[in-house]
Amino acid sequence: MDKKIRIGVSECLLGHQVRYDGGHKWDRFLTDTLGQYVEYVPVCPEVECGLGVPREAMRLIGDPESPRLVTIRTREDLTDRMVAWARGRVKELEEENLCGFIFKSDSPSSGMERVKVYTDKGMPEKKGKGIFASIFMEHFPLIPVEEEGRLHDPKLRENFIESIFTLMRWRELLSQGKSVRNLVAFHTQNKMLLFSHSEKHHRMMGKLVAAGKSAPANELYEKYETLLMEALKLKTTIKKNTNVLQHMMGYFKQQLSSDEKQEMLEVIGEYRKGYIPLIVPVTLLNHYVRKYKEPYLVQQTYLNPHPIALQLRNHA
Numbered sequence: 584m585d586k587k588i589r590i591g592v593s594e595c596l597l598g599h600q601v602r603y604d605g606g607h608k609w610d611r612f613l614t615d616t617l618g619q620y621v622e623y624v625p626v627c628p629e630v631e632c633g634l635g636v637p638r639e640a641m642r643l644i645g646d647p648e649s650p651r652l653v654t655i656r657t658r659e660d661l662t663d664r665m666v667a668w669a670r671g672r673v674k675e676l677e678e679e680n681l682c683g684f685i686f687k688s689d690s691p692s693s694g695m696e697r698v699k700v701y702t703d704k705g706m707p708e709k710k711g712k713g714i715f716a717s718i719f720m721e722h723f724p725l726i727p728v729e730e731e732g733r734l735h736d737p738k739l740r741e742n743f744i745e746s747i748f749t750l751m752r753w754r755e756l757l758s759q760g761k762s763v764r765n766l767v768a769f770h771t772q773n774k775m776l777l778f779s780h781s782e783k784h785h786r787m788m789g790k791l792v793a794a795g796k797s798a799p800a801n802e803l804y805e806k807y808e809t810l811l812m813e814a815l816k817l818k819t820t821i822k823k824n825t826n827v828l829q830h831m832m833g834y835f836k837q838q839l840s841s842d843e844k845q846e847m848l849e850v851i852g853e854y855r856k857g858y859i860p861l862i863v864p865v866t867l868l869n870h871y872v873r874k875y876k877e878p879y880l881v882q883q884t885y886l887n888p889h890p891i892a893l894q895l896r897n898h899a
Contacts, residue, residue, distance in 0.1 A: 593687035775885035784814035
């Protein structure tokens with residue numbers, strides 16, 4: 584990678600002492616592992632909107648669809664203050680070229696989902712979104728978002744990181760100019776990756792690219808980006824990956840010996856049954872791609888969508 588991916592993050596997750604109690608929620612995966620490949624843009628809604636450290640704790644109350652942000656002890660309503668700041672902050676973040684955002688779970692300002700909203704009777708319901716997180720997601724509907732807690736799930740972690748790397752490659756394409764030729768090249772390189780997320784989107788995007796010359800470039804690229812990010816939100820599965828692996832194996836019909844074909848089929852079968860992780864058949868496929876110099880597969884991002892050191896395909 585020539586440059587790091589820019590990712591927004593709740594500042595407390597980096598170990599900065601900005602929480603209401605003067606503490607932090609340092610997440611070492613974010614700083615020590617993922618941090619080798621990304622450049623973080625830290626955001627602390629409470630501090631940036633003018634509240635001190637330490638400060639009175641707050642929570643969401645009322646209607647989960649439109650909650651109020653209120654301090655717990657003094658009952659001060661900070662909703663309008665937070666909303667005004669958040670709407671200005673997302674405008675500023677347009678200049679940061681973010682490829683994703685990692686929010687602090689359960690936070691009344693930054694929680695992405697299932698944040699507690701208290702009723703008039705004081706009973707919490709996990710149906711809310713943090714004020715800033717909600718405004719961010721509304722303003723940037725296509726940017727991948729996650730919470731640090733959910734990133735402990737290997738599948739969710741893999742899907743999020745694959746999405747931010749794909750969006751980075753898309754942004755690099757945009758910097759080269761919106762030509763049909765560039766779009767065809769990008770789509771060709773990412774066909775198997777898209778297929779592993781959504782066969783439906785894969786077909787729709789293929790038709791869009793095929794008819795590319797008849798549409799204005801801005802409209803073409805806007806529609807493609809929307810479908811791209813929609814597809815990436817749909818998680819891969821063992822069944823989807825198995826279909827992709829079998830499809831890619833078909834490119835070696837003439838090259839593989841009978842023993843190599845049998846080995847590849849056995850490895851794919853073991854993955855399909857859940858005995859081995861995805862990295863095993865992918866590594867074998869990468870070996871055959873190099874050995875036989877298969878021109879179509881050598882360019883497929885599916886085989887190397889993110890740094891192998893992140894070990895995102897090592898879970899069964």
